[in-house]
Structures are given as structure tokens and as C-alpha cells.
Amino acid sequence: MTLDIESPPARTAGPRKATKRRAHVPHKGAIALFAAPFGVLFLAFYLIPIGYAVWQSLQVVERDGTYGEPRQVFGWFTQYGLVFESGPFWESVGRMFLFGAVQVPVMLGLALLFALLLDSPVLKGKRFFRLAFFVPYAVPGVIAAIMWGFLMSPNLSPFTDVTRAVDFLSPQLVLWSIANVVTWVFVGYNMLIIYSALLAIPQEIFEAARLDGAGQIRIAWAIKIPMVAPAIVLTAIFSIIGTLQLLAEPQVFRSFSAAVSSTFTPNMTVYATNSIPNVNLAAAFSVVLALTTFILSFAFLKATQRKAD
């Protein structure tokens, strides 16, 4: 899939093919001028790296004897064989599936609830709540993880009674402590996206529903939620992508909890493999990870689209 998408920018950038197909494209120069900067950058920092990762992942390092010069030779799918045999990698992928299956619905459920409350006439002080809930989004993941790491550590926490009774940094709970950090940062952001979609619904629809005797909850359930479904799908896709590339938060938690290993998430596995260094295997991990993310978010998009039709 990644290989297929390498040709098109060349096609749009070069006007030769265009002239062949159609005699006249108005404003050709302007189009090229507008689209070329992004096209070139996209080629350089997206398509070529993807292609290069695929290429690297197909190489193996060979040596003549134990101390011989290392040489890179084409090894077909050797690295991918190793990827599929790698226990820690699949363990980390499984961990992220578990994480995503719980954290994403909880976060989006809360975001939807807050957005509906912000949009309903029963809530006062909307401006304040909107801002207060959004503030954590301004806290970078690293900083948020450092803060929560302190808050959850048994000795430094302001809630020592709680943290001494429940060890949030234990092997059993640390995954959910990280989930809490991610939720804390992103709920307000997702809330705002859904809330913006709610604001775009024409008022007349609600007026008609109210005249028919529908209460706020019924309006929310039967009208508002279906109408903001596209926004929810969008936030869900970004959350799925975010889950699979989780890195900063668990990396920070390593200094608070011994339970977080160097292969706790797929991205940490990639980083650890790359610093061994085993560049080719790390590239194969990246490719598998990118494909998994791509397929998952694409499948989710398709599945929800079908439901909406």
C-alpha cells in the first residue's frame, strides 16, 4: 500500500502528462506554483522516507566471519520474519490494543458528554468550563506525564493516603495510569471538535423537535449524536493513530516506575531496536507499525461510513 502512493506527485508536478491527456488546463503555472512547495516537501519528508524504510527493511547485514566487514545485502523478507517472531514487539502491540479498546471509548464518551452538556441549555458557565477542560491540551505529553508521575508516586503525591493504598505505578496499574494521562490531555481537545460540530447544526431542527415534545436527552440521543457522528469518527481515527504511536508518556513513566520496560509500546520497541543498533529490523518494525495503523484507521473509517449510510 505504501509503495503504490509514490508515483502521483511526479505526475501532478510534471505538466507533460497533463498536456497529453487534455489540451488545455487553465492557470497551469499558478497551480504548479501553489502545489509544488507542498508536493516537494511531501515527497522529501513523507514518500521518500516511507520508500526508504521499506528498502531498508528488505536488507540484511552480512559479515565475513565474526570480525569481518559488515555488508548490507538484499534479504527479501528476512527482517519481516524476525518481526513476526519477535515476542516483545507483539506483546507491545497487544498492550496498545488493550489500551486503545478501553482508553479511546472512555475518552470519546467523556468528550461527547461534555460537548452535549456545553451545547444544552441546562448548563451555566459554559465559557469557563470550555476553557478549563481545554487547558490540559496546552500541556505537552511529556510535561503531563512528568506531572502525573509526581502526583502518582507514593512519596511525592499530594494524595499520599491514596497513593500508598493503591500503587498506580505497579505492573498491574501503570498502563491505566498512562491511559489517565492521555485522557487528561486530550478529552478537552476532542470535546471542542465535537462541540464545534454541534454548533453547526441548524437551530430549526431543535425547535421542531421541541414543539414535538422531545426533551433535552431525547434531542441529544436522536438528533445531536447522529449529526455529529462524522466528527466523532474523526476524533476516533486520530485517537487510534495516537494510541499506536504512544511514546512520550510511557518513556517518561520509565523514570517513575520500573514496570515500564524499554519495549512497553511498539514505538519504544522501534527505538530500542534502532539504538542496538539494528537499523534494518527497526525499519521493518516501523513499516509493520505504519501499515497496522493505516489499515486500522482506514477500516474504522469504512466500517463507520457504511453504518451511517
Place this chain on the structure above:
Amino acid sequence: MSMLTRTRGATADDLKISGTKPKESMISRGAALLIMGVFTLYFLVPIWWLFVSATKDRGQFLTTPSLWFADWNLWNNIGDLINYGDGVYLRWLINSLGYAGIGALLATIVAGMCGYALAKYRFPGRELFFNVILGGVLVPATALALPLFLIFSQVNLTNTYWAVLLPSIVSPFGVYLSRIFAAASVPDELIEASRIDGAGELRTFFTVSIRLMTPALVTVFLFQFVAIWNNFFLPLIMLRSEELFPVTFGLYAWNTQLNQIPELRTYVLVGSLLSVIPLIVTFLLLQRFWRNGLGSGSVK
């Protein structure tokens, strides 16, 4: 936006059939306020704790109640933080502003132009080009970091400003948002009129269209600014020299050394507090522009 909310609130209140079920309304009002109140605590207490902790000296951090002030040491702490390690913290802060400010600005212009071209001109291969860019939205940035590192190390660009800045200029999501917004908010008639007046395509874009696209462009800028500011994998994999670190990565590096150098704890906390301020200020300054753009991306 705030105006929009206010007018909407008014209509909702006028229409609410409060006379028919006043009791339920009271209960639901109370329930709504309770839910939002509890979560306000959840969202704000950690930040309050960070603020209070940053005002204490090292001893009082451990010995005084964490959620209330002891002696006010904030200015001393900030002074110590700035002086520590030859002022490396300020360096990090400036680096972050550079990476995120310059990166996001260029990304916005480049993505805005491309989105505009996709929305307003017809050319062969347009949909294919757009779909490839959309595919780029779904590629996790961290999957790109490693191959970028390998490529950059071959041209000796690792461990330079460029290593973090250059990849930050590409925002496929920015193109997507710009296209949707340009299609919705820049009328073809206006472009035609501008052409009849003799303005070239570039001039039309930079004097007329770009103004109509402002909400979307501010949104793109903010998204990209935050994305660069928060980016972790790219600095982790690209940078070795401390003086090139962005602030979040520098604080991360300090945080990993807490066991060996405990006095860093105060600096990590004060530094974290200070590093959050630029983002909050940016959001507050730009918030009236950007929420419209946010909505346009999600509803479509």
C-alpha cells in the same frame, strides 16, 4: 464564536419549556453542574499542584501540604532555573519557539497554498494527489522519524536544527483543512472578479483569498505549532547535543536524571510550569479565530 454561543444560549432559554417541567429542569441543571464541577477539579488540580509546587523551595516541597502555598520562592526558583547549566533552559525555550513558530508558519503557508490550489483549480490528477496527501494524514509521524533519521545521517543533517525543523514543515492535515475551508469560504465569483480587475493568480491568493481563509489557516497554524512543540520522537532520535533540545525534551532529559541529581526536581517542576505558558497564551490570543476552522474540518 463567543457571539454565536451567546445568541444560541438566548434562543435556547427562550424556547425552553421550563414552565411545563420546572422540577426536572432543576435536577438536570444540578446534575450537569455537578458533573462539570467534578471534572473541572480533575482537569485543573494537577495544574494547580504544579503551580503551587513551583513556588516552594526544595525542603518545603516535601514537608508542606502539596496543594497550598508555603513561603513564596517562585522568583528565586525561576532565577536558579535560568542560571542552572549556563542558562540551558532559556536556550531550550528559545529553541522550542523557533522550531514551533517557524515550522508552523511555513507549514501553514505551504499547506494553505496547496489546499487552495486543490479547491479552486481543476487539473488532471487532482483527486489522486489529494488522496495521496490524505493517506499521509494516516501515516503515524513516529513511523517517519526513523527513516528520516537514516536519510539525514547520510547527508550529515542529524543533530542539527534542520533535522527537527524541516520535517515539521509538512502538514497533510493542513492541506486537508485548507482545501475544505477554501472550497466553502472563497467564492469562485470573487476570484473571477479579481481576475477581471487584472490581478494575477498569486496576487489574488495573497490579497483576497488568504483573508477569507484566515480561520482555517489559524487552525492549521495552531495544530502544527502544538504538534511540533509536543513532538518527542523526532528530537529523541535526531538530537544529541543539549543546546539543540526543545524545552519538553530538555525537561524529559532532566527528569531521567532525578535519581542521580535530586536538586533537578525543582527545576523540572518550575521549568514545566514556564514551558506551558507560551502554548496557553497562543491559544488565548488566537482562540476567536480558530474554532470556526476546527468545526469546518470535522463536519464535512
